[in-house]
Amino acid sequence: MVRTRLYRNGVLEKKGFPIADVSDYVCQPDCTVWFDLCAPSQEDLDSIAEELGLHALAVEDVLNDHQRPKVDMYDSHLFITVYGVHFDEGSLDPVELSIFVTRNALVTVRENDHFEIDKVVERWDASTEMAKYGVTYLLHGLLDYVVDGHFDLVQDLDSQVEELEDALFDDNLRSRELQRRSFDLRKNMVQFRRITLPMREVVNTLMRREPNKIDRAMMPYYQDVYDHVLRVAEWTDSLRDLVGNLRETHLAQQGFRLNEIMKQITSWAAIIAVPTAITGFYGQNVPYPGSGQPWGFWMSTAVLVALSLWLYTVFKKKGWL
Template sequence: MVRTRLYRNGVLAEKGFPIAEVSDHVSDPRNVIWFDLCSPTPADLGVIAEELGLHELAVEDVLNDHQRPKLDVYDSHLFLTVYGVHLDDGILDPVEISVFVTPNALVTVRENAHFDIDEVVRRWDGNGRLAEHGVSFLLHGLLDVVVDGHFELIQEFDGMVEELENELFSGDLGNKEMQRRTFGMRKNMVGFRRAVLPMREVVNSLIRRDLHIVGPAMAPYYQDVYDHALRVAEWADSLRELIGNIRETHLTQQGFHMNEIMKKVTSWAAIIAVPTMITGFYGQNVPYPGAGQAWGFWTSTLLVVAVSATLYAAFKKRDWL
């Protein structure tokens, strides 16, 4: 599916036109073009590259998945790689978005349809007064949606980590479930940091004056995106450390619980050893005091009970039982 838009002199003039007409519109400096490709074929990218004069290395990066978020500068255009992120059944699902930026055209190439491009369009329509700034306006709307998505997800992660902390000390989860959830959170956070941390460099590089992309009027808006990206990166580092602390605390709890079990087992073994020793002694086939008499039986029985009770009281006082 191909989405197209044409802005002329800062006003939305046309949308939904065939992609074959892009080259005709781009030739007019008054026009600013945006079109979006979702899961395009190499042949589709080849046509676009020829129409806009895109560098072959940039096109190659689009075809090779899992690029690092970055900004590449070529003679006739810029090339960006960013990631939209969301959770799919509790698992992080990053969507790679490749962006070509020319003086009067913005091309977005999505890895799949899991990134909501309609939200970007709504963001543009909601800030139509800035459309006069051309490609800078379109690129800001895209990056704003991407970074806002990062911010929403890090808030969700923060809630999940807080819930995990509460369950850690309440003991509601078993060891296997706690380990599974901690490992899943840690894995999601690793993928999240890989997708969002480089965004600071990407946005900061766009603000550079020598690129001539962000003018003075749009600079505050890009600075706002940069501040959000910086906050997300710092928040992600904090949550990563918290998840590590939760894992270490859980392991410490397991060790402490094992020590408690060992103390109880040892205490009971000591208590059981006393009657075993006494009855074993009186069970030998040799004469002993009170053998064959009632007072001998009661003496050994009382001795077993008294010593066992004494040991039980001593262990209970030390909180070993």
């Protein structure tokens, strides 16, 4: 499905028209055009770049994967790279989104269809009274959706960290399972941090270095997005520290449990050594008190039991057993 929209003087006039008609509208000052491309080819990008006058370096960045979130400024347009969040079998798989911003056109280029652009359209339709601000309004709705996705994910990661904290002292949870969950969480956290921290620079650049491209009435809304970006970045850093502390605590627990096991083994070995020593001694082929007499046997047995019970009591009081 072709995703295109035409706003004229802040009113949605047409949608779903061919991308080839875009050039007929971008030259009209009262029109604002948006269209979306999903995994386009080199030929598609070249034709769009020729119609909108896009810089060759910006088009090249679209085709090169794993770009850092950024804002590149050119004479006739801005090029922005951000990432939406997507999970694939429990692993974070960010979706790269490239954005071209001209005076009256917004072009979104998605890496794949895992980024739900329809949700962005729904957000635009929820506040149609702001469509009069043109591209500034469309760009805000898009960035707001991306940052809200980051915020939802960091909340979910926080819940996972709390679950790990509770499971850390659960004796029924196997150590291998805990290590696996901690590793997966840390891996997702590192990847998530790479796409969220640069967002501060992205939004700040739009607000501070490109004030002429953002309508003054929209500035508070961009400030709200920036506040959310800061919260996500700070929250992500704190969660990364918590995950590191959880890992260190788990290793310390393993060392503590190993010490407990070694104390128990040593205690039982000491208890077993007493009867071994006594029976071994009386087994020597030499005369001993009570040798060959029934009372000698009972005396050795009594000494064996008494010393074993005494050692058990001592170790129990020390908490080694």
